[in-house]
Amino acid sequence: KAGVTQTPRYLIKTRGQQVTLSCSPISGHRSVSWYQQTPGQGLQFLFEYFSETQRNKGNFPGRFSGRQFSNSRSEMNVSTLELGDSALYLCASSANAPGIQETQYFGPGTRLLVL
Amino acid sequence: GESVGLHLPTLSVQEGDNSIINCAYSNSASDYFIWYKQESGKGPQFIIDIRSNMDKRQGQRVTVLLNKTVKHLSLQIAATQPGDSAVYFCAEKGAGTALIFGKGTTLSVSS
Numbered sequence: 001k002a003g004v005t006q007t008p009r010y011l012i013k014t015r016g017q018q019v020t021l022s023c024s025p026i027s028g029h030r031s032v033s034w035y036q037q038t039p040g041q042g043l044q045f046l047f048e049y050f051s052e053t054q055r056n057k058g059n060f061p062g063r064f065s066g067r068q069f070s071n072s073r074s075e076m077n078v079s080t081l082e083l084g085d086s087a088l089y090l091c092a093s094s095a096n097a098p099g100i101q102e103t104q105y106f107g108p109g110t111r112l113l114v115l
Numbered sequence: 116g117e118s119v120g121l122h123l124p125t126l127s128v129q130e131g132d133n134s135i136i137n138c139a140y141s142n143s144a145s146d147y148f149i150w151y152k153q154e155s156g157k158g159p160q161f162i163i164d165i166r167s168n169m170d171k172r173q174g175q176r177v178t179v180l181l182n183k184t185v186k187h188l189s190l191q192i193a194a195t196q197p198g199d200s201a202v203y204f205c206a207e208k209g210a211g212t213a214l215i216f217g218k219g220t221t222l223s224v225s226s
Contacts, residue, residue, distance in 0.1 A: 004158075033212055043159075043204065043216035056213050090158050094212060103149065104214060106158035 002027065004093050004107035012113045018079040021110045025072050025093030032074040033104060034066060037088040046089075049074055078112075086114045123220055130226040134192040138205035138217050143186060147208035150179060150190045153219070154201045162190070162203075192222075200224045 005024045013019050025032050033048040033056075045058040049068035066076040072093075078085055088111050092104035128134050140148070146167040151159035163174045165181050165188075172179050178191040188205050202221050206214040 031212055033214075035214075035216075042218050043206075043214075045209070045213040045215070048212050058213065092158075092214075102212065103161055103164060104212065105161060106151070108156075108158045 004091055004105055006089075006091050006107040006110050008110060009108065010111045010113075012115065013081050014115050015081055015083060017081050018077060019081060019112060020075055020077045021089055021091075021112075023074045023076075023091030023093075023107060025074070025091075026095075026105055029093035029095050029105075030072050031094045031096065031102070032068055032072065033092045033094075034074070034076050035090040035092065035106075036060070037090055037109070038086075043090070046076065081114045083114050086112060088112075124218065125221045125223065127223045127225065128195050130195060130197060130224055132195050134190075134195045134199070134222060134224075136190045136192075136203050136205075136220045136222065138188040138190075140186050140188060140205070140207050142207060142209075142215075143183070145207045145209070148179070148181060148188050149206045149208075149214065150177075150188075151204045151206060151216075152199075152201045153204065159204060195222075195224050197224045197226055 007022045031050045034046040037043045048056045052068045063079045068074045088109040090109045092106045094102035094104045096102045149164040150162040153159045163179050165172045165179045176193045180189045202219040204216050204219045206216045209215045
């Protein structure tokens with residue numbers, strides 16, 4: 001079974017631009033979560049989606065948004081990019097609904113550099 | 116607030132030694148814990164998990180111990196190999212499926 005895939009793998013943007021990242025979960029997985037990883041803050045939860053609905057959101061500004069499609073694929077968008085948004089953005093999928101202890105499997109991440 | 120941390124940022128061992136990576140968590144209500152391994156340029160890779168109704172769980176060359184009394188989690192790696200060199204994170208299940216990660220311990224294995 002193929003793992004979680006994320007595209008693109010690397011991205012360079014300038015301040016003020018917006019960016020859209022894509023995540024395809026493991027086949028059959030319905031829950032997708034997004035995390036931001038930086039050297040200073042470590043891995044931080046952004047949001048999670050299940051059945052096209054955002055079920056949980058971390059402590060990030062409204063510039064960070066996401067959505068999930070009927071095939072469980074998910075996208076996250078960051079508008080008005082800031083230098084501090086440079087990070088590795090990770091997507092994780094799990095098989096079942098939120099609130100159930102399901103293992104999350106991570107993709108390779110998208111490395112975003114904001115200049 | 117909720118937080119999960121690791122005691123040591125780095126750990127250096129010799130090939131063949133047993134490694135122990137520690138983690139302290141603060142939310143006594145957490146009921147699910149996971150260890151991940153992250154190699155350079157890759158996403159976190161699931162190693163092993165444990166639920167709060169257990170105090171020990173074994174996998175292939177790995178054992179996770181959970182001490183709820185002192186809110187401590189540890190990962191033991193037997194016969195550590197160079198391929199085990201990576202950053203190890205413990206994570207705690209928060210609200211919904213949100214994982215709360217510790218800062219990570221870098222394990223370096225020398226041969």
